[in-house]
Amino acid sequence: MAKPPKNAISPTRSEDYPEWYQQVIKGADLAENSDVRGCMVIKPWGYAIWENMQRRLDDMFKATGHENAYFPLFIPMSFLEKEAEHVEGFAKECAVVTHHRLVDNGQGGLMPDPSAKLEEPLIVRPTSETIIGATFARWVQSYRDLPILINQWANVVRWELRTRMFLRTAEFLWQEGHTVHATAEEAQAETMAILKLYADFAENTMAMPVIQGRKTAGERFPGAVDTLSIEAMMQDRKALQAGTSHFLGQNFAKAQEIKFQSESGELVHAWTTSWGVSTRLIGGLLMTHADDDGLVLPPKLAPAHVVILPIYKNDDQRGDVIAYCESLKAELESEHYDGAPVRVKLDDRDLRGGEKKWQWVKRGVPIRIEVGPRDIAEGKVAFSRRDLGGKPEFLERAGVVKEIAKTLETIQQTLFDRAVKLRDEATVEINSLEEFEKFFAADAPGGLAYCHFVDGPEMEAKLKKLKVTARCIPIDGDAESGECIFTGAASERRGVFARAY
Template sequence: VVRWEMRTRFFLRTAEFLWQEGHTAHATKDEAIEETEKMIHVYADFVENFMGIPVIKGIKTASERFAGADETYCIEALMQDGKALQAGTSHFLGQNFGKAFDVKFTNKEGKIEHAWGTSWGTSTRLIGGLIMTHSDDLGLVLPPSLAPIQVVIVPIFKGEDQLNQINEVAFAIQDKLKAKGIAVKYDNRTENKPGWKFAEYELKGVPIRIAMGARDLENQTVEIARRDNLTKEVQPLENIEVYIEELLKTIQKDIFAKALNYRDSHITAVDSYEEFKKVLEEKGGFISAHWDGTAEEEEQIKNETKATIRCIPLNNELEDGISLISGKPSQQRVIFAKSY
């Protein structure tokens, strides 16, 4: 009896997932290429500036590109376990699909031509990428720009009188933050202890936690905890909404900077196949190496190491070198990695 199983990974490779996908048809090759390139930059902008995930923009090799495409553009991210994640693709389809599905138009000269096509998309695997890029053993770490709750206020009190006093100040803070467009929640539930709430919102990845107790009321201060670096500080109540607004911007930048530092420290240039295999097993991450441009060498490396060419970076610097296995001359390095 032969039993087949499909291995699933939440958000990354599952039986069902959601796509954001677009298709366009153009009158000229240049217009279609322009659209293809524009969309990979749109995806990169969203992933970097909203999700806080640094990416390498590039093109796929012939064996890795989308079937039927003349060129596949991609953005590649690096997860904390050293594996690459394809975070979005944009395909220049040439006239291949126009001819296959008989998509025609009348051009300016009155002649009938097949349309030039593009196709581009991302999916819910970006959620998996977000989790794996930023999170830690305590739970999620969410960038403020995407967090459904950006700030949570937790009261620390003994008895109903103290809670009522804190409520008055906390609701005022909440209103000031909402007026600035900040998504804030005041959790004054009485059935859970403050420590329980702290753990809950750490698990959910809420970027900022404000804690208020009786002593804070006396001192006109609050304790502010950052989810990204787990630091705490005491700040005055006066103009707290301005401070929080700026802190959210700082956290967004810091989350990206941390991920970028990890990514950049895990791009390793190698010049021999032995060094390639050593780095792949001991360090992981992206490996920058010369390749002779043949599908044969690409396939051999994939079979022997499970690493694939993730992309040929856009605007790649030209550099003379020798390919890893065949020893043939190469004019540029490409990016290898194990991937999901």
């Protein structure tokens, strides 16, 4: 009789981090690889987390005046050609549709019908700036039509050569916001407001601390004048770009003729922005909070806040235990957390207790409550917090119910505080290239390095050798005179450098 392993997930983070990541996804039943290379199936538990993210973000977008709409999956190939940098950024990873009919290939299979070739190939959207821009060009005539504040929830396809579930897949789900403004200032303000919104969401809903910053030229979105991003640090000390907000200037407006007549009667090009977050956030959520027993979910995103596990030996006990659990569930559900009833799952499947418990541990449910005949007799429950681990506490039933919202908030806060601490411990200021190379040596743990720098090819070359990237220039960083560690030139601000996903 083999003893169960000490941890639910094998290997552990320290043994093999990438493999641990895969196993957490599997253990939590979030997703699996599909029959299509590079594309994944998001399973109900994983999709429920995404739905919770969507709901919250959607409310935030609406509250700031944005409206949802939907644009086509297909984009005429010629649209992509209009913005030079944009082409360069995406052309290499586009799925292309060339035919509209299949015929028998004469060998018992199918092939595209040569007589059904499209006059102009369509590409599957890798992002929608071009087709939305073309649409906006029709919508905008007058300064009175502005601003236009649109968001769409959609799937996009980028034909990636190397994929990792949630972090980089050929198809992924996201939201893309697209706005049009009369002035550069207004568009820049929008870009910044969305960055703040994303940071708010990451920190207060996902409990994932982020750095808000501006991208260097090399990391900018193709076609953007300015790219802002939120950057999070994962438990392996690598950075993850968790959301981007782009000030597109007049680049797309000019490429696509988005023009309007101003108050003074002149015909001028509009200013546009775009911004997005994707299912990649689930990967970030996982790598921020999960441990060697699997996923750990912040209560605000958990599909279930509490799972109740009945424990009984026979059918006689079963009836009593289930009844007690049902009433406990109802009581908990009458409590509110985060503006909605507490989400409770009663797992009465006919499975062994141990196996059942570990399934929920691996799925990351914030609170587990086990109820057996002994607890019923004493008016107690066996109460376990996922973020703490260890043995259950036997608590008074009434107290648990009364405190449930407060407990959930405590868990949410604990996860955030823990993540901040981990990040801060891995953060350093570095003032010389020598120190920098040591910090990012192959066998060093790495982390986030704040350094003076001057953007340019010399820096890019040195970074590439170390497999390090400039993550961003923090927007709340204080101006401070210094010397670029790569070139020695004068610098006014520090940037954040890290290895990244």
